[in-house]
Amino acid sequence: MSAPFCGDCNRMRLTADGKMKNCLFSKDETDLLAALRAGEALEPLIRRNILGKAEKLGGQFGDQPFEALHSEALINRSMISIGG
Numbered sequence: 001m002s003a004p005f006c007g008d009c010n011r012m013r014l015t016a017d018g019k020m021k022n023c024l025f026s027k028d029e030t031d032l033l034a035a036l037r038a039g040e041a042l043e044p045l046i047r048r049n050i051l052g053k054a055e056k057l058g059g060q061f062g063d064q065p066f067e068a069l070h071s072e073a074l075i076n077r078s079m080i081s082i083g084g
């Protein structure tokens with residue numbers, strides 16, 4: 001992390017176990033694999049996931065100034081399991 005540019009970011013990830021993340025720091029995930037296996041339509045789930053993206057930094061740090069953030073407070077998978 002150097003400086004947030006979340007407003008212009010379009011990073012999304014589909015993890016190897018079928019979960020969609022709308023931000024690398026998002027602790028929330030959408031289980032697309034389970035929906036696919038259940039025969040559900042995926043597009044509404046994908047849209048809801050994208051529209052639910054937090055304003056910045058996955059919504060995990062509130063309005064703290066960037067300089068005051070502590071990465072240890074982040075609740076997330078490791079980047080290796082995200083593919084980020």
Ligand code: SF4
Nearest residue numbers: 006009011023024057
């Ligand atoms: S914290 Fe999330 S929204 Fe912000 S730049 Fe990183 S991936 Fe994009």
